[in-house]
Amino acid sequence: MKILIIGSAGAVGTVLVEGLRDRHELRGFDLAPTPSLSDSIVGDVSDFGSVRNAAEGMDAVIHLATGDQSWEGVLKCSSVGTYNVFEAANQAGVRRVAFASRAGLLSPYPRSITRTIDMPTRPGSYYSVSKAFGESIGYMYAEKHDLEVVCVRIGNFHRHRDQPEHPHHLSHGDAVRVFEQAVVHPGVRFEIVFGVSDSDWPLYDLEHGRKAIGYVPQDKSIVPIADRED
Secondary structure (H helix, E strand, O other): EEEEEEOOHHHHHHHEEEEEEEOOOOEEEEEEOOOOOOOEEEEOEEEEHHHHHHHHHOEEEEEEOOOOHHHHHHHHHHHHHHHHHHHHHHHOOOOOOEEEEEEHHHHHOOOOOOOOOOOOOOOOOHHHHHHHHHHHHHHHHHHOOOOOEEEEOOOEOOOOOOOOOOEEEEHHHHHHHHHHHHHHOOOEEEEEEEOOOOEEOOEEOOOOHHHHOOOOOEEEEEEOOOOOOO
């Protein structure tokens, strides 16, 4: 597949580039260069023209870009930028968009409850509000424009630490697995899945991701019972 990774020079983006470039034709897009890609565009996701040009000829887009978490940063990058990505994909005839949402949309729920994708979101910051917006606009583009959309609710991701230690964590290998499945799995219209690794503490419903896009995490955290209490 020809895949545009928006945010390709970031923490998740660099891991995806490394994990996907042997199997897919990748194009990077970021404020900073992506040295490991020959097809790399330096641009701002808030500039529609730049995003539209980057989306041309692509089969899928993985949208990872985020700004700072101030209202101004969220408005420019995570709100206007997210609209730009979906509209550019629609205009360019891109088949599917994988949008990086966040598992933290459900963080206010008690730790004794397994999070499922049908729970109402409870954003606790401007950044989380922008992720709820991204899921909603993704649904609209799926319904109105027949764009295939997968929203991946990412947990905690560490650039320099791979092994998951908590059910919130997403390992490097599982990040590649979930985003690859988000763009290649057939028969998707609109889906929300959790982008976390496996755990012996079932804080997140991973079965839905298996059924919806075939995401089967391979890394697993082992959490002491004492750490699971509210």
